Amino acid sequence: MIDFEAFYKITYGLFIVSSGDTVKGNGFISNTVFQVTAEPPQFAVACNKKNFTAGLIAQKKAFSVSILEQDTAPDILGRFGFKSGRDFDKLDGMSVKYGETGVPIVLNAAIAYLECTLVNTIDAGSHLIFIGELVQSVLLDKLKDPLTYLYYRQVRKGSAPENAPTYIDKSKLQAGKPAGTFKKYKCTACGYVYDEEKENVRFSELPDSWTCPVCGSEKSDFIEV
Numbered sequence: 001m002i003d004f005e006a007f008y009k010i011t012y013g014l015f016i017v018s019s020g021d022t023v024k025g026n027g028f029i030s031n032t033v034f035q036v037t038a039e040p041p042q043f044a045v046a047c048n049k050k051n052f053t054a055g056l057i058a059q060k061k062a063f064s065v066s067i068l069e070q071d072t073a074p075d076i077l078g079r080f081g082f083k084s085g086r087d088f089d090k091l092d093g094m095s096v097k098y099g100e101t102g103v104p105i106v107l108n109a110a111i112a113y114l115e116c117t118l119v120n121t122i123d124a125g126s127h128l129i130f131i132g133e134l135v136q137s138v139l140l141d142k143l144k145d146p147l148t149y150l151y152y153r154q155v156r157k158g159s160a161p162e163n164a165p166t167y168i169d170k171s172k173l174q175a176g177k178p179a180g181t182f183k184k185y186k187c188t189a190c191g192y193v194y195d196e197e198k199e200n201v202r203f204s205e206l207p208d209s210w211t212c213p214v215c216g217s218e219k220s221d222f223i224e225v
Contacts, residue, residue: 013033025096046127057130060101094108184225194222
């Protein structure tokens, strides 16, 4: 038996993983970044093969990791987590510096960042695991707490996009849940649709402080569809 809710007990952070150069760069929200060795210091990043950034990392042979603060604005999470770099320039208008390898490093809401050169790539089915050796690491703010996936889910009521390695089809969590008619609610600002069946939480049960995960609009800006 597989109890999918057990997956939520595994701890993660939330990061912006970026690659490319000054001509074309991109980044995505990742909750799977971890250190794999101490000497030399190496970090692994899981990236869906469909992500535009996956191709940039493979081409550039380097990537950066921006470690996000707990109060990261919803529009940043929406820009890098729920939109595709194939459709628009995610870095446009953002605070970006370019590291020693030439890759972009997103500074918005970052409390620290890492820059790595690619040393190995592992095919893990739907995802590629990029392993990079650390080139530089910089602490930007030692007082702010990092944003964890647990905080993002429980306090901010966020969810993982389908390309995330931790994405779980919410229909698999419905066993034992009371049956009923599920509704959908649409953000009037950006068009994001909150689906009660997929999220497994009634819209009415979300706190009044909940905001759109894509654009940051308030709960009151949603309409039933």
